[in-house]
Amino acid sequence: MPTHPPVISIDFDGTLIRNPYWSLHLKPWLLSQSPGENKSWQDLWELMAQESDWRRLHGDHTGAYDWKNIAGEILHASLPDPDPPSRKDVLALVYPDVWDFLTWSFRHRVSLHVVTNGLIRNQWPYLQALGWDKILTSWIGADSGFAKPDPRIFQRISGLAVHVGDRLAHDVLGAKRASVLAVHLQRPWQKEDNRGWDPLSPAGCHADLTITTLRQLPELLTQRICTTRHGKAGWV
Ligand SMILES: [Mg+2]
Numbered sequence: 001m002p003t004h005p006p007v008i009s010i011d012f013d014g015t016l017i018r019n020p021y022w023s024l025h026l027k028p029w030l031l032s033q034s035p036g037e038n039k040s041w042q043d044l045w046e047l048m049a050q051e052s053d054w055r056r057l058h059g060d061h062t063g064a065y066d067w068k069n070i071a072g073e074i075l076h077a078s079l080p081d082p083d084p085p086s087r088k089d090v091l092a093l094v095y096p097d098v099w100d101f102l103t104w105s106f107r108h109r110v111s112l113h114v115v116t117n118g119l120i121r122n123q124w125p126y127l128q129a130l131g132w133d134k135i136l137t138s139w140i141g142a143d144s145g146f147a148k149p150d151p152r153i154f155q156r157i158s159g160l161a162v163h164v165g166d167r168l169a170h171d172v173l174g175a176k177r178a179s180v181l182a183v184h185l186q187r188p189w190q191k192e193d194n195r196g197w198d199p200l201s202p203a204g205c206h207a208d209l210t211i212t213t214l215r216q217l218p219e220l221l222t223q224r225i226c227t228t229r230h231g232k233a234g235w236v
Pocket residue numbers: 011012013014015165166167
């Protein structure tokens with residue numbers, strides 16, 4: 001390992017956990033709204049997703065992920081903030097390969113940052129329920145004013161060397177644009193979600209490393225990390 005522990009950012013939904021805001025809050029809320037609106041929850045969601053896409057295309061990164069605001073504007077309904085969830089419910093959504101990776105990160109004093117396109121206001125209850133607020137160095141969301149693949153979402157993380165995530169359109173493209181090692185997590189059973197391609201993106205976007213489980217990451221990163229003459233972490 002290098003003299004200075006590496007600085008790594010990692011996506012939240014679909015990478016560390018099955019989107020808890022969606023599973024435990026937004027989808028149940030859509031189901032509860034469906035009878036009164038006389039529309040299926042899928043139709044209600046489609047309306048919200050279309051508004052989100054429109055906002056993203058027009059550069060409103062924070063607004064594109066502000067589901068409370070979108071629900072008010074598009075469905076004229078009041079979507080509450082999530083209540084503190086039960087730890088058991090959130091734990092059930094964490095991917096099993098996450099724990100070994102977190103243990104490795106902690107043991108090697110990796111500076112680990114969550115970079116998510118969700119608003120931290122919406123992700124925070126779940127991070128806190130898992131106790132991850134105690135082990136992460138920072139957490140950055142679209143509340144910062146930027147969202148992946150805009151590289152500016154990474155700009156607050158000093159010395160960032162690697163970003164890991166499940167979406168080519170957001171994580172890999174954002175990492176490439178931020179000039180950090182782009183690691184694509186492609187779990188075999190997960191289908192790539194191609195929504196949200198940036199219109200300025202190249203036709204193809206290739207990861208520097210592709211992994212099928214987070215368990216592969218420690219060894220691959222250790223192989224790639226070297227110590228430069230100046231004692232800083234570098235990449236071979
Ligand atoms: Mg994701």
